[in-house]
Amino acid sequence: MKRIIHFLLIIFLSTGGFVAQAQYQSLPDSTSDNVLLENQWSLGAMLHTNGWGLKFRKGHNVAALRQFMWEVEFSTYKSSKEVRTINPYFSDSRSYFYGKLNYVWFFRGGVGQQHILNRKPYWGGIQLSWLYYGGFSLAVTKPIYLYIIHFNSGFTDYEVKEEKYDPEVHFIDNIYGRGSFLAGITNLGLHPGIYVKSGLDFEFGVKNRQISSLEIGGIFDYSPIPVPIMAYNPKQSFFLTLYVSVMFGKRYNK
Numbered sequence: 400m401k402r403i404i405h406f407l408l409i410i411f412l413s414t415g416g417f418v419a420q421a422q423y424q425s426l427p428d429s430t431s432d433n434v435l436l437e438n439q440w441s442l443g444a445m446l447h448t449n450g451w452g453l454k455f456r457k458g459h460n461v462a463a464l465r466q467f468m469w470e471v472e473f474s475t476y477k478s479s480k481e482v483r484t485i486n487p488y489f490s491d492s493r494s495y496f497y498g499k500l501n502y503v504w505f506f507r508g509g510v511g512q513q514h515i516l517n518r519k520p521y522w523g524g525i526q527l528s529w530l531y532y533g534g535f536s537l538a539v540t541k542p543i544y545l546y547i548i549h550f551n552s553g554f555t556d557y558e559v560k561e562e563k564y565d566p567e568v569h570f571i572d573n574i575y576g577r578g579s580f581l582a583g584i585t586n587l588g589l590h591p592g593i594y595v596k597s598g599l600d601f602e603f604g605v606k607n608r609q610i611s612s613l614e615i616g617g618i619f620d621y622s623p624i625p626v627p628i629m630a631y632n633p634k635q636s637f638f639l640t641l642y643v644s645v646m647f648g649k650r651y652n653k
Contacts, residue, residue: 441648493576509534
């Protein structure tokens with residue numbers, strides 16, 4: 400009886416090992432595959448403390464645990480002092496941000512490195528990397544346009560005109576609402592500068608050839624030409640944001 404049990408146990412273990420090996424061979428790009436793929440690219444979406452953004456990265460390995468990368472990034476930016484306002488005397492008025500002078504967007508392009516702090520174990524898990532980037536930053540501003548009320552002979556006789564916001568002559572009582580987004584698009588302001596970024600990347604993808612990761616970190620922008628955002632507030636040259644982003648991409652060899 401014992402010999403039969405031992406024989407069945409040997410057959411079970413042998414069959415299980417064969418099935419496990421077959422499964423491993425059927426998934427050549429799983430996390431248990433330790434083949435080092437030299438190149439990679441990824442796309443990502445980002446939320447940060449002052450807006451949202453999109454980014455693209457591409458690079459290659461320079462060592463087993465170190466990657467050289469370049470990136471391009473677009474990011475919106477809004478002041479923490481923005482307050483949405485509406486004219487209560489007109490039922491069809493449009494909301495706007497009182498005191499906001501400009502829309503602000505950042506375009507970034509730079510290079511950096513990612514250092515793998517720990518690789519995934521063969522059964523999967525999370526790969527942790529430390530990253531840092533730096534490069535050129537361009538803040539682009541577009542002036543805010545509002546619909547302004549111009550009274551003629553009385554409060555019932557008026558006309559509404561779209562004008563560039565001027566805090567010296569436009570107030571809550573004569574602002575009808577926000578203007579067209581495209582108004583003033585030919586009057587963009589350019590504020591070149593630099594940026595640095597650092598963060599941690601948590602890669603949770605289940606396949607070695609596919610990138611799926613969560614990234615958290617901080618970005619610091621500096622522009623020697625100060626950026627006007629809110630009326631009655633100093634222009635800004637320094638911008639610090641904290642962000643979280645998700646990245647999806649691919650690893651490959653040439």
